[in-house]
Amino acid sequence: MQFRTLKDIVRLCEERSLTIAELMIEEQVKETGVSEPEVIQQMADYYQVMKEAVHRGITEDTVSRSGLTGGDARRVHDYMLSGETSSGSDATRAMAYALAVSEVNASMGRIIATPTAGSCGIIPGVFVSSQERFGWDDDHMVLGLFAAGAIGYVIANNSSISGAEGGCQAEVGSAIGMAAGAMVEMRNGTPEQAMHAVGLALKNTLGLICDPVAGLVEIPCIVRNGLGAVNALAAADMGLAGVRSAIPSDEVVDVMLQVGRSMPSEHRETARGGLAQTPTGRKITEELRRRRQENKN
Secondary structure, eight states: OOOSSHHHHHHHHHHHTOOHHHHHHHHHHHHHOOOHHHHHHHHHHHHHHHHHHHHHHHHSOOOOTTSSOOSHHHHHHHHHHTTOOSSOHHHHHHHHHHHHHHHHHHTTOOOOOSSOGGGTTHHHHHHHHHHHHHTOOHHHHHHHHHHHHHHHHHHHHHSOOOHHHHOHIIIIIHHHHHHHHHHHHHTTOOHHHHHHHHHHHHHTTTTOOBOOGGGOSOTTHHHHHHHHHHHHHHHHHHHHHTOOOSSOHHHHHHHHHHHHHHSOGGGBTSSSSGGGGSHHHHHHHHHHHHHHHHHHO
């Protein structure tokens, strides 16, 4: 693609009077050789899967096969409807929807990795809740996904989106940055504001470890998706307000890579450190092993 950095995206958008989404669509067409309508339709199909996952997580039983998680999205959604939330209904709705998609993932449902399965709830949570709030049509949301994809492309190629390589900052952190930048664009912010939002979001997750209890993408992954959606909205608001990342966003991406490489293996998806090795984490792991052994016998 013509861009390798977030700065490149801003420059190209300004030089050619394009939005981030328009730039990404052009590049995707060139990269794949697929026509523009087909590229857009494929993304539209992805967005339908996201909306379906949100709906399922809010309305159906999504207890995971392990039995460890499920039902929290509905609890948070019901709490939002009470009108007594501390963070406000918009943030709480995004949180509930992000939890919903993550719980669908844990219950072996159909999701879109954004950018990974472990961070699958953040972008749908932010997008679907914002669509309901602002009354945007699906076409607008699809353009937002292209903007998020451009940001994710840069992060993936200059740092990492893998928890096994860079910790949870690489998965949940990247998703928060993608959602924040896309949200700025969807609300008519400039490409420069969007990229500052990305940097602000990523700075807030630097050093976040990947420590899945029993090696499953459930605890604490699902809760991190819910809280990540709220973080993305906050970073987007900072960007739209004119808050700038004092450290250029591309440099923040570089630091993500450095921090990920510095993490001990115990904190990179191995379940050998962090929450996975707390007394309760070990107890859960042993109980699941015992049940698996019984099922084999």
